[in-house]
Amino acid sequence: AQSVTQPDIHITVSEGASLELRCNYSYGATPYLFWYVQSPGQGLQLLLKYFSGDTLVQGIKGFEAEFKRSQSSFNLRKPSVHWSDAAEYFCAVGADNYGQNFVFGPGTRLSVLP
Amino acid sequence: DAGVIQSPRHEVTEMGQEVTLRCKPISGHNSLFWYRQTMMRGLELLIYFNNNVPIDDSGMPEDRFSAKMPNASFSTLKIQPSEPRDSAVYFCASSLVPDGSGTFGSGTRLTVV
Secondary structure (H helix, E strand, O other): OOEEEOOOOEEEEEOOOOEEEOOEEEOOOOOEEEEEEEOOOOOEEEEEEEOOOOOEEEOHHHOEEEEEHHHOEEEEEEOOOOHHHOEEEEEEEEOOOOOOOEEEOOOEEEEEEO | OOOOEEEOOEEEEOOOOOEEEEEEOOOOOOEEEEEEEEOOOEEEEEEEEEOOEEEEOOOOOOOOEEEEEEEOOEEEEEEOOOOHHHOEEEEEEEEOOOOOOOEEOOOEEEEEO
């Protein structure tokens, strides 16, 4: 069975600074990887996903993530953080073609300082 | 489109009572998912429908939980009888295909006392 870890429970960055949120997964085959963002009181919104092909994936809101098979990682990055990026971020791994059998990481809460 | 609509937004009920959560997916979406989110367990996929048919219900915790999708525009998640440990936020999501790109509703916060 697959599993996901997000080593950082809470990260604080200053507005305009760069951001990297870590995600490590465990799965024996090629994973299907996702990053979601959850604003307070809201559902999740898909930022980006990786199924195959180019290992650097571009998403919405200026986010990108890089799949590194050798490190079992799928870290999320953004070059310049905006105050509106403050939210909870979840990495998820799917096990099959359609990715519906998701396992979510515990989440990383991002705070942004003005 | 109004997005995925869940009702109620908040539900407080007494232990032993039946609870029904409702979800209206985005029109045209063929896949519907129910998730539960708690502090202890994080986000868990409960059940997944495709074209109104339950495909994977392995995440449903107990027989007290049941989900139906009588048509393409409506789904329910029922808990009978409810217990305090069922307290959580329940999310519904829908997508055109089950590829992880689902749109989530705002959730129903359930409190069982």
